[in-house]
Amino acid sequence: MKKKKNKALKWIVNLSFVFISFIALFPVFGLIVSSFRPSSDLMRSGMSLTFDLGDLSLSNYIFIFTQADSYWQWYANSLIVSSLVIFLSLFFSSMVGYALALYDFKGKNFIFTLVLFIIMVPFEILMLPLYKLMITLQLIDTYFAVMLPLIVAPIAVFFFRQYALGLPKELMDAARMDGTTEYGIFFKIMMPLMLPSFAAMAILQGLNSWNNFLWPLLVLRSDSMFTLPVGLATLLTPYGNNYDVLIAGSVMTILPIVVLFIYFQRFFISGLAVGGVKG
Template sequence: MIDKKKKQLYQIFVTFMLCIIAAISLIPFIYLIITSCVNDMSLVFKNGIALKITSDMLDIGNYRLLFTDNNGMFFSWFKNSGIITILFTVLSIGFSSMVGYGVSMYKFKGKQLLVVLILSTMMIPVETLMIPLYNEIKSFNLLNTHLGVVLPFAVSAFTIYFFMQYAQSLSPEFMDAARIDGCGEIRIFLTVMVPLMKPAFASMTILQATNAWNDFLWPLIVMSKNENFTLTVGLQTYLSPYGNNYNLLFAGAVLSVIPVMIIFFACQKLFMEGMIAGGIKG
């Protein structure tokens, strides 16, 4: 009985501490939302960052201005980020899942060498590849295009390795049973293994979509026209040596979080299952 009470007290204490940590983590985002509605941003940065904001300082005019300023470029930036995120996520998950599944579930000569080569690419800093990749994209005439942003990083070693680890937790008996029923290898993957790998797909959907949506450096290098900018690059244009439009920057930053939150909450349950399964197997 005493042990049960101690366990309950421990759970209450842990829950209380997690709530405090969550509240502290949300404070910057809440402050961002509030300051995005301030009508005079000079009041926020007066004598540093002002934490005291009164109701008479708030207005939604920043959001109206965001959609009308600069010929409505915010819509264009938002659309470009959406297209790139969808393309990147679909290509990344599609190809990486096939590679990870094939390497994990099949035996062939040179398998260990292939795994080593895949994992070794994770040790190469991405920044060292920027110039060679830029020259490659330029030679294919893909500058200022969505494919130019998506293709170079569509398949990553981390995503392949994650699917490899998850596929190893699946029983090969499912494949054998499907072969007895006359299924080909492609059909086995699409109709048998993919449904079993839903948690892995959900996990990678959230991670890859978030990475694509928040990516800044590579789209900045590939895109040079204002109408082709992604949202992260476009919002950066509000900061310049000639003046900083923090009101538009803060409002755009708030709206940029919404798609990522929708994806996360839509895939949250499967995301946790996939991360736990991958972690246990790893």
């Protein structure tokens, strides 16, 4: 009796997950399929479940690979900015989170409160003064201005701190006995232990940067400096006639990320989990 009930429940749960996954993936598949349809048609009639298979062609892609130079410039800009953001923000944020978790020092609670406080201050509220500052410092239209707000991420600091709290302090004492310096302890012993959290934060920060929109929209002026979201947004107007770049460009913006995710996801998820167990 009980076994039968369990089996029925299993079916229901699994079918629900199939349905939920379908909803989650439908828009992405829809975009990919639509990218092979004539772009003018698409904006007029919307993404449709019914369309003429004979209309499918590679023309949007041919256009983007042959005539959309600015699109590839945006792509390069996004790649450069995101790589730098990942590298810098992980380096700095892990240092801060580690110190907050494993050292006792004067002002520690104050600093941690500040971290929480900054997480609670929406960046958008400070963007007007910062925007003014960028104008004054003549940093408008530079990579530096785009990256600046992401370099020390309070969310990442918070996450690294939570993670480092689970690390064994005794290891640090043992290393000190062996004559390792405080910095050696971090870089050689503790940072490797924190690696699972690095993977998670790399993905988080990389995505934040890759998809960052409002701030780059403010500080970037020239087409050749645009990041992908800002560039694509200029095409998202009712009057535009570049829908071919918008649609095919959208696919090319998410495809590499999806591939990376599929490749790294085991590491990403097991990383988070292993971290919890090891500590």
